[in-house]
Amino acid sequence: MTADPTEDCLPGNTKVTREDWLRVAMELLVEDGVSEVKILTIGDRLGVSRSSFYWYFKSRKDLLAQLLAEWERTNTGILIAHTRLPAEDIIDAVNGFFLCVVDPAGFNHRLDFAVREWARRDPQVRAVIDRSDTARTRALAQMFARHGxxxxxxxxxxxxxYYQQIGYYALELNETLEERLARVPAYLQAFTGVCPRPEQVTWFRDRARAFAAV
Structure with missing residues (x-):
């Protein structure tokens, strides 16, 4: 009979789940790189012994594979989902896409670049990155195609x-939210070739500010 994964928790801890292990693994990946994603380190942060790890994962290699799959499911999945939001025209569609990068619970650019750094040292991870980039640009192309x-x-x-958005984060530009929002009309026109209506600009600005206030 397999042991309960909560048996090795330190006093006062609640149940530690697979999602907890992955969450802390992602934190370490972002903070320190893949080399620091270690079973003992994660266990220390969660306050559990390493034996509970094996309730959810076969090995560190399995953990990393599931971590990569979770990144693809979330970051790539979120981005693609936002290209498919209902939209009356292409400006509304691009506004919907941009929501995924202003929503704190949306696209995680720090995680994305941590995975890209990981891919520099691992050809298999590089292949997953390439697959995700292809899926993301294809989804955006389909978004434009749906609007004629x-x-x-x-x-x-x-x-x-897509390249502008990824490059924006890579450059780590030190802009305030209001500086970015001031450029929204010109960005929308540059990306689409269509001049946005004032109410479309206001709609996006209001939502971006609401996310920032959370």
Whole structure:
């Protein structure tokens, strides 16, 4: 009979779940890199012994595989889901896409770059990154195509939008929220070729400010 994973918890701890192990593993990945994602380190943070780890994972290699799958499910899944939100026109569609990067519970850019750094040292992780980048740009291209853009133009606009967003975080620009929001009308027009209506700009700004206030 397999032992209960809570048996090795230190006094006062509640049940430690698979999601807890993955959450702390992600924190370590973001803070210190994949080399520091260690069973003992995670257990120390959770206040449990390493034996409870084996209730959920076969090995550290299994943990890393599940961690990568969770990144793909969340970051890539969230981004793609936002390209498919209902939208009356392309401006509304791009606004919907941008919600995933202003929502604190949405796209996690720090995690994304931690995984990309991991991929520099692991060809298998690099392959997953490439697969995700392809899926993300394809979803954006499909978003543009649904709003009447020819296939080649939809593909290029998708790449410009996606590469700009990823590059924005890579540069670690020190801009305030209001500085970014002031550029929203010009960004929307540059990405789509369409001049946004004032109420569409206001809609996005209001939601971005609401997320920032949380």
């Amino acid at each position: 853009y020819p296939p080649e133009e939809a593909d290029i606009r998708a790449r410009v939008l």
